[in-house]
Amino acid sequence: MVVGGCSYKMTKNWFLRGTLKGIKTEKFPAADPLNPPLWPSRLNGSGDVQCPTDAIKDGIWDEQRCIFCRRCLPNYKPTEEQDIFTVRENTNEFRKSLNIYFVDTGSCGSCNTELSTIFSPRYDANRLSIFAVNTPRHADVLVLMGVLTEMMKEPLYKALEAMPEPKAIVLLGTCSITGGIMGKGVLLPEDANLILAGCPPSPYTILEGLERLKGGKK
Ligand code: SF4
Numbered sequence: 001m002v003v004g005g006c007s008y009k010m011t012k013n014w015f016l017r018g019t020l021k022g023i024k025t026e027k028f029p030a031a032d033p034l035n036p037p038l039w040p041s042r043l044n045g046s047g048d049v050q051c052p053t054d055a056i057k058d059g060i061w062d063e064q065r066c067i068f069c070r071r072c073l074p075n076y077k078p079t080e081e082q083d084i085f086t087v088r089e090n091t092n093e094f095r096k097s098l099n100i101y102f103v104d105t106g107s108c109g110s111c112n113t114e115l116s117t118i119f120s121p122r123y124d125a126n127r128l129s130i131f132a133v134n135t136p137r138h139a140d141v142l143v144l145m146g147v148l149t150e151m152m153k154e155p156l157y158k159a160l161e162a163m164p165e166p167k168a169i170v171l172l173g174t175c176s177i178t179g180g181i182m183g184k185g186v187l188l189p190e191d192a193n194l195i196l197a198g199c200p201p202s203p204y205t206i207l208e209g210l211e212r213l214k215g216g217k218k
C-alpha cells in the first residue's frame with residue numbers, strides 16, 4: 001500500500017509540475033525558432049580562407065561540406081539562419097505521416113543525439129506526425145548518419161531493401177553527405193531526397209527539413 005501511495009504521490013507531483021510549467025513546445029516551424037544556435041547556421045562572408053574541407057571556394061560557401069570548425073572567422077560569420085537543408089524531391093505520399101528509421105553507418109554520436117532531440121518536449125516532432133520506428137519494414141524514410149564504414153555496408157543495404165515503397169532517403173550531417181574530414185559520404189547527395197547540413201545539424205534544421213519532405217509549408 002505504501003508503494004502504491006508513493007507511486008500515486010509521484011504521479012500527482014509530476015502532473016502538477018507539468019501543469020505549472022505550462023506548454024514548453026515551440027511552434028517552430030510554423031513560427032520562428034525561439035533559440036536558434038549560431039553554430040551551425042548559414043555562414044555569410046567573403047574572401048578565400050584556409051578551409052579544411054574546401055567548403056569555401058572562390059568565395060562561395062558550400063553548406064554540405066562545412067564542418068563548422070570556425071576557422072574561417074572573422075571573414076565568414078554565422079547568421080543563426082537554420083534553413084541549411086535541401087529537399088531534392090518530396091512526394092505527397094508522406095503528407096499525413098512520416099515514419100523514420102535511423103541508420104548510423106559510422107558517426108561520432110552527435111548526429112544521433114541531435115536527431116533524437118526532435119522528439120523531446122521542446123520540439124515534439126510527433127505533433128507534426130513525424131515518428132521514429134524500430135524496423136525498416138515500417139519506415140517511409142531512412143535517415144543516414146556518419147561516414148560509410150565497411151562493416152555497416154551490408155546492414156545499410158539490407159535496411160534499404162526491407163523498406164516498403166514509396167521510400168525516401170535522408171542524409172543527415174556533413175559526414176553522410178560529403179564525408180567531412182574523415183572519409184566518404186554514404187551515398188551520392190543526388191541519390192537522397194533530403195540533405196540536412198550541419199556537424200551536427202541543429203534540431204531546427206532537422207525538423208524543418210523533414211516537414212518540407214512531407215510537403216509542409218512555412
Ligand atoms: S567553418 Fe570551417 S569548414 Fe566551415 S567553411 Fe569555415 S573553415 Fe570551412
Ligand code: SF4
Binds near residue numbers: 108109111200
Ligand atoms: S557530421 Fe559531425 S556530428 Fe555528425 S557524425 Fe560527422 S563529425 Fe559527428
